[in-house]
Amino acid sequence: MEQYFRWAGNAVTGDLGVSFRSGETVTSLIAERLPATLTLAVAALVVALLIALPLGMLSALHPRSLVDRFATVVSQLGISVPDFWLSIMLILIFAGTLGWLPSGGYVPLTEDPWGWFQRLILPAVATGVVSGSVITRFVRSSMLEALGSDHVRTAEAKGLPTRQVLSWHVLRNALLPLVTVTGVQLAYLLSGVVVVEIVFSWPGLGQLALQAVRDRDFPVLQGAVLLFALVFLVINLLVDLLYSRIDPRISRR
Amino acid sequence: MRTTRLLPLLTAGVLLLASCGGGEDVDTGGGGGGGDNVLVAAVAAQPDQFDPHATTAYASFQVLENVYDTLIVPNPDDLTMEPSLAESWETSEDGLTWTFTLRDGVTFHDGSEFDSADVVYSYRRIIDEELANSYRFATVADIAAPDPRTVVITLTQPTPNLLEQIGAFKGMSIVSENAAEEFDLQTEANGTGPFRLESSDANSTVLTAYEDYWDGAPSVDGVEFRYISEGTAALTALQNGEVQWTDNVPPQNIESLADDDSVELGSATSVEYYYLSLNYDRAPFDNPQVRRAIATALDREEIAQAARFGAAQPNQTAIPEGSAYYLDYAPYTPDEDAARQLIEQSGVPTPITLGLMVTDEDAESVAAAQVIASQLEPIGVNVEIEEEDLATWLDREAQGDMDSFLFSWIGNIDPADFYEQQHLSTGGSNYQGYSNPQVDDLLTRASTETDQAARKDLYDQAARIIVDDASYIYLFNPDVVQAWAPGLTGYTIRADAAINFENVELP
Numbered sequence: 001m002e003q004y005f006r007w008a009g010n011a012v013t014g015d016l017g018v019s020f021r022s023g024e025t026v027t028s029l030i031a032e033r034l035p036a037t038l039t040l041a042v043a044a045l046v047v048a049l050l051i052a053l054p055l056g057m058l059s060a061l062h063p064r065s066l067v068d069r070f071a072t073v074v075s076q077l078g079i080s081v082p083d084f085w086l087s088i089m090l091i092l093i094f095a096g097t098l099g100w101l102p103s104g105g106y107v108p109l110t111e112d113p114w115g116w117f118q119r120l121i122l123p124a125v126a127t128g129v130v131s132g133s134v135i136t137r138f139v140r141s142s143m144l145e146a147l148g149s150d151h152v153r154t155a156e157a158k159g160l161p162t163r164q165v166l167s168w169h170v171l172r173n174a175l176l177p178l179v180t181v182t183g184v185q186l187a188y189l190l191s192g193v194v195v196v197e198i199v200f201s202w203p204g205l206g207q208l209a210l211q212a213v214r215d216r217d218f219p220v221l222q223g224a225v226l227l228f229a230l231v232f233l234v235i236n237l238l239v240d241l242l243y244s245r246i247d248p249r250i251s252r253r
Numbered sequence: 254m255r256t257t258r259l260l261p262l263l264t265a266g267v268l269l270l271a272s273c274g275g276g277e278d279v280d281t282g283g284g285g286g287g288g289d290n291v292l293v294a295a296v297a298a299q300p301d302q303f304d305p306h307a308t309t310a311y312a313s314f315q316v317l318e319n320v321y322d323t324l325i326v327p328n329p330d331d332l333t334m335e336p337s338l339a340e341s342w343e344t345s346e347d348g349l350t351w352t353f354t355l356r357d358g359v360t361f362h363d364g365s366e367f368d369s370a371d372v373v374y375s376y377r378r379i380i381d382e383e384l385a386n387s388y389r390f391a392t393v394a395d396i397a398a399p400d401p402r403t404v405v406i407t408l409t410q411p412t413p414n415l416l417e418q419i420g421a422f423k424g425m426s427i428v429s430e431n432a433a434e435e436f437d438l439q440t441e442a443n444g445t446g447p448f449r450l451e452s453s454d455a456n457s458t459v460l461t462a463y464e465d466y467w468d469g470a471p472s473v474d475g476v477e478f479r480y481i482s483e484g485t486a487a488l489t490a491l492q493n494g495e496v497q498w499t500d501n502v503p504p505q506n507i508e509s510l511a512d513d514d515s516v517e518l519g520s521a522t523s524v525e526y527y528y529l530s531l532n533y534d535r536a537p538f539d540n541p542q543v544r545r546a547i548a549t550a551l552d553r554e555e556i557a558q559a560a561r562f563g564a565a566q567p568n569q570t571a572i573p574e575g576s577a578y579y580l581d582y583a584p585y586t587p588d589e590d591a592a593r594q595l596i597e598q599s600g601v602p603t604p605i606t607l608g609l610m611v612t613d614e615d616a617e618s619v620a621a622a623q624v625i626a627s628q629l630e631p632i633g634v635n636v637e638i639e640e641e642d643l644a645t646w647l648d649r650e651a652q653g654d655m656d657s658f659l660f661s662w663i664g665n666i667d668p669a670d671f672y673e674q675q676h677l678s679t680g681g682s683n684y685q686g687y688s689n690p691q692v693d694d695l696l697t698r699a700s701t702e703t704d705q706a707a708r709k710d711l712y713d714q715a716a717r718i719i720v721d722d723a724s725y726i727y728l729f730n731p732d733v734v735q736a737w738a739p740g741l742t743g744y745t746i747r748a749d750a751a752i753n754f755e756n757v758e759l760p
Contacts, residue, residue, distance in 0.1 A: 021301045023439050032455055088485050096489045103489040104481060106456050199483045203455030211299070216644065 011226060017219035021212075026223035029208060036106050037204035040127065040197070041189035043120050047128025048135055048185065051078075055132075056139025063144065071136060078133025087126040087199040094122060104200035123200040127193045131185040138181045142174040149173065175246050183239035190235070191228040291475040292741075292757055295487040295499035299480045300458060303450060304438040305426035306375070306384040311750075315500075316458050316478055317423045318751050321444035324353060324372065324404075324427065325420030329745040329753070332524075332666045333577055334416040338367065338427055338445065339404070348411030348703045353404045359467040361429045362442070362449045369398035374430040376419075386425060389418040411701045413708055417667040422751065447471045447755040456480070472743060472758045488736070491516055497738040497759060500752065504562040504617075507734055517739045519746040520732040522566045522573045524665055527621060528725040529609075531657045533686035538607070538656060542599035544723035547607075548585050550592035550632045551625060557729040560621040565729040570716050571662075571671040573730040575748060578668045580713045582720060592632045603633030608656035610639045612646040618659055621728065625659070650684045658684070661731070665749065668712040669700060676719050687724040 007017065016026035055075070059068035095103035101122055107115040146152060147170055155169045156162075194206035205224055212220035244251035300313035305321050308314070324339040339353040359367035376396050379387050392415075395407040412418070419425050429435075429443045436443050442450035448460035448471060461475040479496060481487040484503035490496045492515045502510070502518070510518050531538035531547070538544065553567035566574060569583040596603060609625065611618040619640060626636035641649065649655050662675070662682075674680040677696050678688035692715050699711035719725065733750045740760025745753075 023302060036455070088483070091486050091489050095486075095493060099493045102495055103486045103493065104483075105479060105495075199486060201456075201479070201481045201483070201486060203480075207455075215301075 007222070011223075016223035016226070019212075019217055019220045021215045021217045021220070026219050029220060030205065030223055030227060033203060033205045033208050035108070036202055037190060037197075037206070039109070039116075039120065040123055040193065040202060040204060041186060043124035044127035044131060044189050044193070045182070045186055047124050048132035049182070051128065051132030052135035052139050056136045057143060059136075060140045060143030060147065068140075071140065075133040075136040078129045078136075081129075083126055083130055083193070084195045084199055086129065087123070087196050090122045090126055091199070104202065106201070106203050119200075123193075123196050123202050126196050126200070127189060131189065135178070135181055135185060138177055139174070142177040143170060146170045146173040172246065176243065179239055179242055179246065183235050187232045187235040190231045290473050290759060291477055292473045292498060292754055292759060293477045293479055293496040294752075294754070295481040295490055295496040295501055296478050297480070297482050297487075297501045299455065300453065300478075302439040303442050303453070305423050305428070305444075306379050306382075306386065307439075308424075309385050312480075314423050315752055316450070316460070317426065317442075317444075318446075318753050319448045319460055319476060319755065320442050320446045320450050321423050321426035321428070322359075322446050323420045323423065323425050324355075325416045327421060327666060327747075327749060327751075329747050331575065331577055332748060334420055337420070338372075342416075344703070348413070348701075349408045351406045351408070351415060353406070355402045355404065356467060357402065359445050360465050361445055362463055363429065365429055367427070367429075367445055368401035369404045370401070370430045371427055372396070372404045373398045374432075375425075375427045378428070378433060379425070389425065411703050413701070413703045413705070414667040414669055417665075417670075421666050422749070448476060451475070466755075468755070471755050473754065476754050488516070491736055491738065494738070497741055498735070498744070498757075499737070500733075500735045500750075502734045502736050504564045504734070507562060507564050510736060514739065516736050517741070518734065518736050519744075520564065520734045521746045521748050522575055522730050523733045523750055524573060524576070524730070524748050525661050525663045525750075526568065526571045526573070526671075526730050527560070527565075527617070527659070527661045527728040528571070529625065529657060529659045529728060530685040530725045531607075531723070532653060532655055532684075533688075534653055535656050537599070537601040537605060540599050540601060541722060542595045543601055543605070544726075545585075545721075546592045546595035546599070546632060547629060547634065548723045548726045549588055549595060550629055550634075551585070551726065551728070552587035552628055553728055555628070556621050556624045559624040560617040561729070561731050564732040564734055566732070567729045569720055569727050571725070571727055572668060572716075573748060576666075578671075578709060578712065580716050582713075582717055584720060587628075589631050596632060596634075605634045606637060607634050608637050608639050610641060610646060610649060610655040610658045612643045612660065613640040614643045615660065617731070618661075622659055653684060653686065659728075668709070668716075669696075672696060672712060672715055672719065673700065676715070676724050685724060687719075687722070689718060689722060689724075692718050692722075692724075 010017070014027055018025055019029060055071045059071035062068055091103050094101045102119050105119055107119060109116045152165060152169045155165045191205070194210050196202065197204045197206040198210065205227070209221060209224040212224060296312060296315055298312040300316050301310045302308050302313060303317065305317045322338050324337060325334045326337040327333065328335045338356055338359060340356045342351055342353045344351055355369055361367060373396050376390065378384065380390050392408045392410050392412045393406060394409045397405045399405060426444060432438060432443050445467065447463055447466045449463050451459040451461045457477050457479040459475065459477050462471045462473065464470045481490060481501060484501050484506065487499045487501035488506060491499050507518065510516050531544055533539045557563065557565040557567050569585060570580050572578050572580060609622050611622045613619060622638045626638060629636050650658055673696055674682040676683060676687055676692055678693050695711050695715040699708050699715065702708040702711055720727065733746060733748065735746055737744065738760055742758045743756035
C-alpha cells in the first residue's frame with residue numbers, strides 16, 4: 001500500500017520508476033516508443049476515415065442498395081477478420097509475392113521520409129481496416145437517423161438544395177456519435193495495437209507492454225497502463241469539448 | 254519464443270578459426286559504397302541490456318558474441334575449447350593452479366591495451382558483485398596477475414572443466430579494467446571483439462567493424478540486428494532481400510523452405526534437450542517398473558515430429574550426437590506390449606492417471622505432451638495435460654507440486670552441465686526427487702577427475718543409470734535452424750546457437 005502511494009506520488013512528477021529488465025527509466029522507455037505509436041495511430045485513423053466516411057455515407061444515402069449491401073459485407077468482414085491474420089496476409093502479398101513494400105520495421109520520418117511512408121502503409125491498413133469497419137457502421141446509422149429526422153424533412157420541404165441539406169442538416173447532426181466513436185477508436189489505437197505492432201516489428205507501446213508482461217517487468221507495465229488510462233481520459237475530454245463546438249446547443253444547456 | 258531456464262548457457266564463444274590467418278585483408282572490390290557492406294540480421298527479440306556479466310537474455314548474447322571476447326572459446330564445429338584471448342595455459346600437478354598466457358597486441362575498442370589486469374578486473378567483478386555467472390567460479394580461490402601477460406587462477410579443488418566454465422559463452426567476457434566505472438555497460442560496450450557496439454534502439458542494434466581486431470578486421474563493415482518477432486515477417490524480409498540472415502524460422506516452415514531458391518537453410522543439432530520426468534514423491538510414479546514402462550511406451554520419433562516438425566534428433570540421453578561427450582545409448586525401443594507387461598509386473602492397478610505439467614509458453618512442449626498422452630493411453634496410463642504459464646510452471650516444479658513435468662534444458666558443453674544439478678540427490682534442479690547413491694558417487698568423482706578419458710567414462714556410467722532408472726526420460730535434441738541469403742559465406746551454424754559474424758561475407 002505504502003509502496004503504491006510512493007509510486008503514485010513519483011508518477012505525478014513524471015518518475016515512473018526503473019525497468020527490471022533493462023535498468024532504463026520507464027519514462028524514457030515510453031518516450032522512445034511514443035513517436036512510433038502516435039504515427040501509426042494517426043495513420044490508421046486516416047485510413048479508417050477514408051474507408052468509413054465514403055462507405056458509410058453512400059450506404060446511408062442508398063439504403064438496401066447494392067452499395068449498402070457491399071458496405072455491410074465489407075464492414076462485417078473488417079470487424080471479424082483477426083488482425084494478425086490480415087497483417088500476415090498483407091505481408092505475404094505486398095512484401096512477399098509482389099515485393100512492393102517492406103515487410104515491417106520502422107524508420108523515423110526525419111531520417112528517411114520515403115522509407116517511413118513505405119513502412120507505415122501496411123500496418124496502417126491492417127489497423128485502419130478494423131477501426132474503419134466499426135466507424136462505417138456508425139456513420140451509416142447516424143446518417144440514416146439524421147436523414148429521417150423532422151428538421152431534415154423541413155429543410156427539404158423548404159426546397160433547399162440537396163447538397164446544402166446534406167452538409168448542413170444531415171452531416172452536422174450525424175457528426176456527434178461519429179466523433180464519439182472515432183475518439184474511442186483513436187484512444188484504442190494510441191494504446192498500442194499490440195498484435196499489429198508485433199507482426200510488423202513496429203516499435204510502439206503495444207510491443208513494449210507485451211514484452212513487459214512476458215518479462216514480468218512490472219514498472220514498465222504499470223507505466224504503460226497508466227499512460228493508456230490517461231490517453232482514454234484525455235481523448236474523452238477532448239471529445240466532450242468538441243461536442244459543444246459541433247453542436248452549440250450542448251454548451252447552452 | 255521459447256524461454257528456457259538456462260538461457261544464458263545457450264550462448265558461447267567467438268569463432269576462432271585457426272584457418273583465418275590472413276591478417277588485415279583490404280577489400281578493394283566489393284561493389285557499392287561502404288554502407289552497402291552491412292549485414293542485416295533479423296533476430297526475434299530486443300536485447301535487454303549489454304552488460305555481459307549481468308544479462309541472462311539470449312537476445313543480448315546474440316549481439317555480445319560479436320562484441321566481446323573470452324579467454325577461451327568453443328570451436329564452432331565440435332565445441333571443444335580453443336585459445337582466444339589466452340594463447341596457452343598450463344595446469345599444475347595437483348590440478349589446483351592454472352596459469353594462462355595472454356595474447357599480445359590485443360586492444361579494446363577504446364584503444365587501450367589488453368592485459369592481465371583486465372582479466373582480473375572482469376572475473377573479480379563477476380565474483381565480488383555476485384553477478385549472473387558467479388557460480389561458475391565456485392571452486393576459484395584466487396585470481397592473480399603476476400605480470401601483464403600472465404593470469405594465475407588458484408582453485409580449492411581440481412576443476413577439470415575450468416576451461417568450459419570461463420569460455421563457454423560471453424557471460425564470461427573480458428571487459429576493460431574499471432569498465433563498469435568508465436562506461437554505462439548496460440547501454441555501452443568496451444570489448445576486444447570483432448565489432449563495436451554503435452547504437453541500439455527499439456528497432457535495431459547496430460555494430461560496426463573494429464578495424465584493429467586482433468584476429469583481423471571482419472569482412473563486413475557492420476552488422477544490424479533488426480528485431481522481427483513474427484517468423485513469417487522475418488522469412489518474407491529474407492526472401493525479398495531486406496535482411497540477409499535470420500534465426501527466426503518457424504519449424505513448420507522448414508519443409509517448404511528446403512525447395513526455396515531464395516533462401517539457404519542451415520541446421521545443426523543443438524545442445525538443448527527435451528525431457529519428461531515423473532515425481533518420485535507421488536506413488537505409483539516412484540515405482541521403477543512404471544517409470545520404465547512409460548519410457549518404453551514412448552515413440553520419440555513421433556514426438557519430435559509433432560513438436561518440431563521433424564527438426565529435432567530423438568535421443569535417449571541428454572548430450573547430442575556430434576558432441577565429444579555423446580554417449581550412444583538407447584535401451585528403449587517403442588513397444589506397447591513390453592510396456593504393458595512392465596506395468597503388470599509392477600502390480601500397480603490400471604488405469605493410472607498421470608498429470609503432465611507443461612508450459613503454454615512453449616508450443617513444442619504442448620505438442621509433445623499431446624503425442625505422449627496418446628502414446629500412453631494404450632498401456633493404461635491416462636494423461637491429463639496441465640498447461641501453465643511459465644512462472645506458475647516453475648513455481649509448481651520448485652514445490653514438487655506435480656505428477657510429472659516436461660520441458661527443456663540448455664545443456665551447453667560440459668557433461669556436468671547436463672547431469673549434475675538434475676540428478677545428484679542434492680542437485681539444485683533435481684525436482685523429481687531422484688536419489689541413487691551410485692549416481693551420486695559417479696557424478697561427484699567425475700567433477701574432480703582431471704583425466705579427460707576417465708572423466709567421460711564416469712559421466713557415461715552415470716548417464717546409463719540415469720536413463721535406466723528413468724530419472725529423466727529424454728526425448729530429443731531440437732535442431733538450431735537458421736536461414737540466410739544464398740551466396741552468404743563464412744558463417745558456421747553452431748550447436749550452442751551462438752551466432753558469430755566475424756568472417757561473414759555478403760553475396
